[in-house]
Amino acid sequence: MIRTLAICFFFLLSVFRFTDSGPEWKVLVSGKNSGCMEKKAVILHDEKEFVRAWMALRKTDFSLAEKPPKVNFREKLIIACFAGTQTNGLEADSLFVTKGCLTVCMSRLSIPAHCHNAALLVTPFVFIETDRVGWNVMKEQDRVRIRDCN
DSSP: OHHHHHHHHHHHHHHHHHBOOOOOEEEEEEESBOOOOSEEEEEEOSHHHHHHHHHHHHTTOTTSOSSOOOOOTTTEEEEEEEEOSEESOEEEEEEEEETTEEEEEEEEEEOOGGGGGGOOEEBOEEEEEEESSSOSEEEEEEEEEEOOOO
16 A cells, blocks of 8 residues: 555656646637638747737738737747637647646637538637746647537
8 A cells, every 4th residue: 555655656756847837828819810721839039020920910800909919028928829721719728838848738629510501611810928938849739629519
């Protein structure tokens, strides 16, 4: 019994040693009309890049404000995630850092096959503000989440 507990303890200790706490993050904006046909994630390091991306996005998503929100680029940066052409949306689930690698976990929203008459061809996007420090490489991890037809 004690041996089993000790093994579990050391296993958990090794897992937590390699996974840092997640950075602070928030979704600045999300929508369905980016006009970007490919799945990709882009890191925006400064205000100039952010304004350029925002203005390009405003050409296809008319619901965006005329100017982007203010971001302190000395401490933060923006991750712009695009789902490409797919149905019904994109959501940010979490961000975490492991050994200096930031993983951005996203859900691509889809609908069941019997609902295709309700499907829309959209180009979803999410802009995420996160901490600049604590990582030096980024990767995406995504999953498909099925939504009801409603």
